[in-house]
Amino acid sequence: MMNKKLHHKLFSRLLLLQAAWNYERMQNIGFAFVMQPLLERLYNGGELVKAVKRHLQMFNTQPYMASFVIGVVARLEEERASQEDEAKKEEITQKIFATKSLMSTATAAIGDPYFWGTLKPVALIILLWVCHFFGFWQWSMPESIVHVKLSPVLLVAVLFSALMYNLVVLDVRWYGIKKGYDNYHRSMLGLDYHNWQKIIRGIKYFGFIAIGMVVIGAFYTLSTYIETVGMRALIIPVAVILTVVLRKISMMYVYLIIIGMSILYFLLGGTL
Amino acid sequence: MLLFVFVIIVLSALIELDNVYAGQFMLARPSVTGLILGVFFGDFTLAVQLGIFFELMYLDNMPMGGIVPPSGVISVTTAFIFAHFTQTDVAFAFLWGLTAGVLYARIEMKLRNMRSSWTEKIEEELPLNPSAVNKWVAKGITQQFAVGMFFMLIYVGFVLSFIEGLWTVMPVSFKEGIKLAYFAIPWMGLTMLVRSLRPPKKAQ
Numbered sequence: 001m002m003n004k005k006l007h008h009k010l011f012s013r014l015l016l017l018q019a020a021w022n023y024e025r026m027q028n029i030g031f032a033f034v035m036q037p038l039l040e041r042l043y044n045g046g047e048l049v050k051a052v053k054r055h056l057q058m059f060n061t062q063p064y065m066a067s068f069v070i071g072v073v074a075r076l077e078e079e080r081a082s083q084e085d086e087a088k089k090e091e092i093t094q095k096i097f098a099t100k101s102l103m104s105t106a107t108a109a110i111g112d113p114y115f116w117g118t119l120k121p122v123a124l125i126i127l128l129w130v131c132h133f134f135g136f137w138q139w140s141m142p143e144s145i146v147h148v149k150l151s152p153v154l155l156v157a158v159l160f161s162a163l164m165y166n167l168v169v170l171d172v173r174w175y176g177i178k179k180g181y182d183n184y185h186r187s188m189l190g191l192d193y194h195n196w197q198k199i200i201r202g203i204k205y206f207g208f209i210a211i212g213m214v215v216i217g218a219f220y221t222l223s224t225y226i227e228t229v230g231m232r233a234l235i236i237p238v239a240v241i242l243t244v245v246l247r248k249i250s251m252m253y254v255y256l257i258i259i260g261m262s263i264l265y266f267l268l269g270g271t272l
Numbered sequence: 273m274l275l276f277v278f279v280i281i282v283l284s285a286l287i288e289l290d291n292v293y294a295g296q297f298m299l300a301r302p303s304v305t306g307l308i309l310g311v312f313f314g315d316f317t318l319a320v321q322l323g324i325f326f327e328l329m330y331l332d333n334m335p336m337g338g339i340v341p342p343s344g345v346i347s348v349t350t351a352f353i354f355a356h357f358t359q360t361d362v363a364f365a366f367l368w369g370l371t372a373g374v375l376y377a378r379i380e381m382k383l384r385n386m387r388s389s390w391t392e393k394i395e396e397e398l399p400l401n402p403s404a405v406n407k408w409v410a411k412g413i414t415q416q417f418a419v420g421m422f423f424m425l426i427y428v429g430f431v432l433s434f435i436e437g438l439w440t441v442m443p444v445s446f447k448e449g450i451k452l453a454y455f456a457i458p459w460m461g462l463t464m465l466v467r468s469l470r471p472p473k474k475a476q
């Protein structure tokens with residue numbers, strides 16, 4: 001059975017899952033590294049070597065959601081080690097391979113839109129929101145910012161944003177191992193720990209309202225500084241339109257296009 | 273100044289590990305890196321503003337599958353050094369920070385490719401040392417830290433040698449163009465945020 005000590009070990013090693021990420025087998029070395037303490041407890045000698053090699057197969061998923069896979073595979077390894085019959089052992093070995101392959105896709109399909117597509121932008125919005133409504137409201141006006149050595153508002157804003165994000169991440173990383181371990185025999189393999197779709201939708205609604213408020217705030221700041229900004233404000237609709245129209249290309253390239261267009265405008269004698 | 277720059281680079285190379293290789297607590301988010309740089313080295317608002325701008329800029333670069341997005345830590349660190357320690361405009365420093373982030377992503381891809389041979393080596397070592405994986409994980413982290421640090425040292429050293437001179441001799445039209453595009457970044461970022469957080473339609 002998985003005790004607290006082992007849970008702690010799996011969790012702390014999970015933080016280094018991607019330490020040797022490679023293009024051939026992706027997170028495989030990290031996965032074997034996470035499983036090492038459990039495998040050392042279950043096997044020794046040649047069996048241990050074989051077990052470690054088993055986990056050097058290709059593996060890749062969203063790094064936070066890997067906790068569920070670790071939990072399920074840990075339980076399957078324990079079950080395999082407890083078998084006397086070689087045929088039964090082989091059967092569980094095949095089940096381990098199949099589960100890892102199946103779960104890597106499923107967890108990535110949940111984790112990528114949840115963490116990268118929703119939580120990360122919302123964490124940024126929280127930061128912008130706190131900045132905007134608690135004192136550092138000129139963040140969107142590069143030239144109007146008063147440079148200071150330390151701003152408590154900014155400090156709180158960044159720390160709050162990082163804290164919110166990490167609370168969710170730690171929940172998934174810590175309980176994911178447990179949920180996977182406890183539900184290894186169920187069809188959902190512990191992945192029904194949260195109603196992911198509902199959460200993503202809820203967070204997106206929250207983020208959408210918050211970003212709406214930030215946009216209004218940014219326009220208010222612009223109107224306050226409109227005399228300083230002057231004709232440069234005309235770049236704003238251009239930037240917005242280009243970002244919307246050129247949505248297939250990275251924002252970095254849109255930025256470079258705007259630099260090119262602006263330089264051309266000034267070279268042709270345009271003024272602001 | 274040189275000592276300060278060196279300390280900033282070592283600190284950033286450590287933070288960069290959090291991006292992919294160790295932890296992923298989002299310390300490597302440009303805004304958080306900006307905050308850390310601001311607290312340690314003064315000019316808090318400059319560091320956080322650069323952080324926010326880089327975070328907005330890299331918002332659509334998600335590290336899914338084998339995709340290696342430009343490094344926000346390397347970008348914000350190098351841009352902060354150029355903006356804080358030279359007489360160039362922050363918009364120009366931002367552009368060089370962006371270049372650093374993109375270049376570093378290329379180097380990281382090479383590193384990941386290089387590490388593809390590691391599995392075979394581990395499998396050879398395992399019969400003699402069943403804990404061989406631990407050593408290779410430690411090697412991965414050390415290698416990443418060293419490469420990040422040396423990349424920043426070389427890049428910053430190289431760019432610092434000409435950035436001020438280049439900004440001085442640059443035609444006004446180029447200067448104004450770069451400044452104008454920098455002014456547009458928050459608006460591009462806000463547009464991107466609105467687009468990415470548009471609530472999904474409910475399934476019929």
